[in-house]
Amino acid sequence: MRDDTRRWTEADKRHCWHPFTPQAAWTAGEPLVIVRGEGAWLWDSEGRKYLDGNSSIWTNIHGHRHPALDEAVRRQLGDVAHTSYLGFANPRASELAEKLCAFFPAGTLERVFFSDDGSTAIESAMKMAIQFRQLTGEAGRDGFIAFDQAYHGDTLGAASLGGVSRFHDRFRKHGAEVTFVAGMDALKDLPGEVAAKAAAVVIEPLIQGVNEMRPWPAGMLRELRQWCDATGVQLILDEVMTGFGRTGRMFACHHEDVIPDYLCLAKGLTGGYLPMAAMLTTGRIYDAFLGDDSRAFYYGHSYTANPLGCAVALASLGVFETEQTLERLQPMIARMAERLARLKAGHPRVHEIRQCGFVAGIEIRQADGTPFPAAEHFGARVCTAARDHGLLTRPIRDTIVLMPPLCTGPDELDHAVSALDHALATT
Known part of the structure; x- marks a missing residue:
């Protein structure tokens, strides 16, 4: 073992705490x-x-060290690495929001709320769905519906949507009120009062990732959109994993021509370079938040719309076209x-x-x-x-x-x- 390798691993074992990792086994091994x-x-x-x-x-x-993505980061560093998005705009965020909305028909997903990672994209969609109901006279619709064995992140709200017991059970009572179903048949069989109380249903479209990569039946997503339209339950799509080409289309929802009420993106948004997330929603939902200060969406992060992340995300979308x-x-x-x-x-x-x-x-x-x-x-x-x-x-x-x-x-x-x-x- 090289001296620098030994120094790094010893410091890791003394001071670092790794995610999803039994630390006793980790420190006993050679990472x-x-x-x-x-x-x-x-x-x-x-x-x-x-x-x-x-x-x-x-x-x-x-891929790693892609020339176009590397250059986008260097070029943005020549201007500024980070500026606040609270009360200010920045050019790269404006351009990226415009590009993301252009993947969907005009008048559908036309607003972008930036955050830091997949968990916070889901969290912002959940909070927005609850506040939308409050602002439109349906404050009683504050529950959620999710699917068995789902995974939507680890912040407290997102974790409450998770159906994997070993990750989420110990935190279950501290999160949102969630009803879990196995699939469309179980969803359709829910008592009417459950749907009437639900703000939104959340799903990983086409395939569940942490559930050992299990695909949904063909047509299921379109059927879910129809059920939402019939019941008034909003649809949150978690495309943190499936977005940006993984399924063979830019987004998984494109396979079945489904437009959600909220679309959550992260992971591949910046090509894998920087932590960043985006949640897209409709003009109808956005308009409900207009008015005096009491209607504002008071949620955000210090690094929201970070210019470096936006710059490399724009470059990644450009590579999809040029290559x-x-x-x-x-x-x-x-x-x-x-x-x-x-x-x-x-x-x-x-x-x-x-x-x-x-x-x-x-x-x-x-x-x-x-x-x-x-x-x-x-x-x-x-x-x-x-x-x-x-x-x-x-x-x-x-x-x-x-x-x-x-x-x-x-x-x-x-x-x-x-x-x-x-x-x-x-x-």
């Missing part, structure tokens, strides 16, 4: 220290090279399906492949189809073994996530699947 990236690749402090198989926790879009990212992605989506089908055919422990666009979950079970005992952490062991073959990714329980940057080429995708192949064979 990788990532020091450099380029394209779809990352290097650790020991000089080893890995494909970024989960896009640095689902954020990176066009024809979505067009180039289509054959890669097909290649991923073909390569993962071959992986499943070659390994009896690959129980199921779940894919939506350029996002895949590879569920591992015992050869007889039963799950591995949780204490074995089999998925984590496979991912650790994959490092020896040049792939970094993380499991969700025993489902291995494969979600590389959209810039990943055919040979790089083959490398990722081959690494999983070797890891499965040796674990």
Whole structure:
């Protein structure tokens, strides 16, 4: 181990606290220290090279050190790194809001509320939905409907929408009032008084991420929009993971031509460069907040509409156009399906492949189809073994996530699947 690696890991173990990480196990191990990236690749402090198989926790879009994105940050630094958005505007935020709204038909999603991350995008949508009801004479509609095994973030309001017990149960009583349903049939069977009391329903469109990458049935999102229209329940779409090309379209809701009341974006918004979020909503909702001070939306963050984040987000949207990212992605989506089908055919422990666009979950079970005992952490062991073959990714329980940057080429995708192949064979 190099001296600098040892120094960094020792300082980490003494002082750092990692998210979603049992710290006792972490401090007993030898963590990788990532020091450099380029394209779809990352290097650790020991000089080893890995494909970024989960896009640095689902954020990176066009690859690391993309020249256009790097230049956008440098150019903005030449002007100013940050200015307040409370009482002031800035050019990049104005341009970015205009670009985001242009992805949707005129007169639909036409207002953008910026914040810091996916959790705060959801939080702002929840608060806005509640206040909208108060301002329009429906103060009793303050509940929410969410789906079993959903994940929408970890701030207290967003966490209350989460259906994953190990993440959210200990905080359940401190959040919003939420009714959970398994799917559309259960939603339609809810007592009328539940829908009548609900401000909004929240969903990850097309595919649930933390629920081991489980896609929704085709047409479900359109059916949900129709149910909302019939009941007066507003629709919040959590596209924190699915936005910006992951599903093969710019946004997942484009697949079924659905316009939500609130659209929450983060992760890939800046191409994976800087923390930033945006929540889009309609002119009708915005207009309800107009008037005297008592109607204002008193919610925000110090780094709202940070100029650096807005600049690199604009550059990322530009790369989608100049590099024809979505067009180039289509054959890669097909290649991923073909390569993962071959992986499943070659390994009896690959129980199921779940894919939506350029996002895949590879569920591992015992050869007889039963799950591995949780204490074995089999998925984590496979991912650790994959490092020896040049792939970094993380499991969700025993489902291995494969979600590389959209810039990943055919040979790089083959490398990722081959690494999983070797890891499965040796674990």
